[in-house]
Amino acid sequence: xxxxxxxxxxxxxxxxxxxxxxxxxxxxxxxxxxxxxxxxxxxxxxxxxxxxxxxxxxxxxxxxxxxxxxxxxxxxxxxxxxxxxxxxxxxxxxxxxxxxxxxxxxxxxxxxxxxxxxxxxxxxxx
Numbered sequence: 001x002x003x004x005x006x007x008x009x010x011x012x013x014x015x016x017x018x019x020x021x022x023x024x025x026x027x028x029x030x031x032x033x034x035x036x037x038x039x040x041x042x043x044x045x046x047x048x049x050x051x052x053x054x055x056x057x058x059x060x061x062x063x064x065x066x067x068x069x070x071x072x073x074x075x076x077x078x079x080x081x082x083x084x085x086x087x088x089x090x091x092x093x094x095x096x097x098x099x100x101x102x103x104x105x106x107x108x109x110x111x112x113x114x115x116x117x118x119x120x121x122x123x124x125x126x
Contacts, residue, residue, distance in 0.1 A: 026043070026045055027045075027046045028044035028047045028048070029049075030049065031049065033047060033049060033054075033055055034056040034058055035056065035058065035118075037066075037067070039063045040061070040116050041108075042067075042116060042117075045117070046121070047118065047120045047121065048121045049120070050123060051095065051097070051098050054092055054093060055092070055093055056091070056092040057092075057093070058089075059085040059086060059088065059089050061087060063107065063108070064107055065105050065107060065116070066106055067105060068104060068105075069120075070111035070113075079091040079093055083106060095120070095122040098123030098124065099121075099123070100119060100122075101119070102119055103119070103120055
């Protein structure tokens with residue numbers, strides 16, 4: 001009975017963690033970086049690039065994805081020409097203005113940071 005209860009508790013914990021909850025913050029830093037877009041998450045949730053640095057948004061998932069700044073200051077559509085990037089499609093954006101930008105996928109997130117979203121920090125984040 002005790003073993004069966006332990007297996008049930010372990011299985012329940014795995015099921016709950018697989019359902020989501022708070023998105024774990026993972027950081028990508030560099031001058032010119034590639035951010036993969038998986039089904040339905042960004043590979044990294046916090047990106048740091050210097051002023052003049054670039055981010056390549058690469059759809060590595062089966063579903064359409066994109067990246068749009070919550071303040072509408074930039075979008076992968078600016079480079080790619082469409083909001084719908086399919087598997088293998090990429091858009092590269094260069095950031096010349098320092099700042100902190102919340103971004104999201106319009107298919108799987110929202111401008112309030114729910115779902116498929118992240119933060120881009122351009123320049124010094126202090």
